Amino acid sequence: MDRSYLNDVPDDQGGPAMPTDRSEASRPVPFTFWLGTHRPGWLSWIDVPLMVSHRTLGRRRIDKLPRATQPWVLDSGGFTELGMYGGWASSPQQYAAAVRLYSTEIGMLAWAAPQDWMCEPDMMAGGGWKVGTGLDVAEHQRLTVANFIELRSIAPDLPIIPVLQGWQPWEYERCAEMYEAAGVDLAAEPVVGIGSVCRRTPADHRVAERSIRRIAPHVGPLHGFGVSLAGLDMYGDALGSSDSLAWSFWARADGAHILDCDQPLSRSGETYSVANCPGCALAYRREVVRRAELGTFGHPAWEQLEMEYAR
Numbered sequence: 001m002d003r004s005y006l007n008d009v010p011d012d013q014g015g016p017a018m019p020t021d022r023s024e025a026s027r028p029v030p031f032t033f034w035l036g037t038h039r040p041g042w043l044s045w046i047d048v049p050l051m052v053s054h055r056t057l058g059r060r061r062i063d064k065l066p067r068a069t070q071p072w073v074l075d076s077g078g079f080t081e082l083g084m085y086g087g088w089a090s091s092p093q094q095y096a097a098a099v100r101l102y103s104t105e106i107g108m109l110a111w112a113a114p115q116d117w118m119c120e121p122d123m124m125a126g127g128g129w130k131v132g133t134g135l136d137v138a139e140h141q142r143l144t145v146a147n148f149i150e151l152r153s154i155a156p157d158l159p160i161i162p163v164l165q166g167w168q169p170w171e172y173e174r175c176a177e178m179y180e181a182a183g184v185d186l187a188a189e190p191v192v193g194i195g196s197v198c199r200r201t202p203a204d205h206r207v208a209e210r211s212i213r214r215i216a217p218h219v220g221p222l223h224g225f226g227v228s229l230a231g232l233d234m235y236g237d238a239l240g241s242s243d244s245l246a247w248s249f250w251a252r253a254d255g256a257h258i259l260d261c262d263q264p265l266s267r268s269g270e271t272y273s274v275a276n277c278p279g280c281a282l283a284y285r286r287e288v289v290r291r292a293e294l295g296t297f298g299h300p301a302w303e304q305l306e307m308e309y310a311r
């Protein structure tokens, strides 16, 4: 297995000083990047850690599921599902059954996201293509924690992770308290997700950074859902892992291959749209790994931040 993605990233660099009570906080921690893809078939032939969505896999026939050749993680597809329907269409029982199927048939599932409730303002109020749930942050958090408790009770053997939802730092802390009150020891969890952090404005990025630096010392290694390169530069040192499909959106928006894509890889002479180009995906991953190795996480490159917002 390719383990080159396990880069030692020192976590004692830069950023605002935050109280910490974890004795291991000064030790280098490995950082894992889960490369997002719309193509589940990559699991069987691209040798890097991948994130695939339940929304993509759920459309496949059981006998068409790939066999994974390296560890991967499952996204529950909540951003799309909540945005489109204002709630979860599938029950916890149905989702747990799907996770079990993927775990058995595809294999090497490292963890799966729960059916959590994102807390971006337009996810609740609606706007653009999102219909809005009509609920508030506290209710989204209550539903998120309740779903995790139910999934773990239905399928305690499946690696479904708890996810912290919120918007302001104090709200993420309240979500952590809700888990503790429900008997979940977040400090003992091998992975704890943090959602609603892939925001779009510099001011919101700073709010996300404050949230992450406040919560990180008190819970297991944090996974930042959909964190951009700019986000990693700001607070990647406080995360254990992240994922991104940004490469696909960039390539589709540009209508061209991105970064140092060295042409689409192909297993069988297929052609790819740039939004599904394995070369672009691996080029983006190389950039994340390069920054992790350089130790630039926690030292934001403001030019890069501005470039991303200009897109």
Ligand SMILES: [Zn+2]
Pocket (backbone or CB within 6 Å): 257, 258, 261, 262, 263, 264, 274, 277, 278, 279, 280, 281
């Ligand atoms: Zn490409």
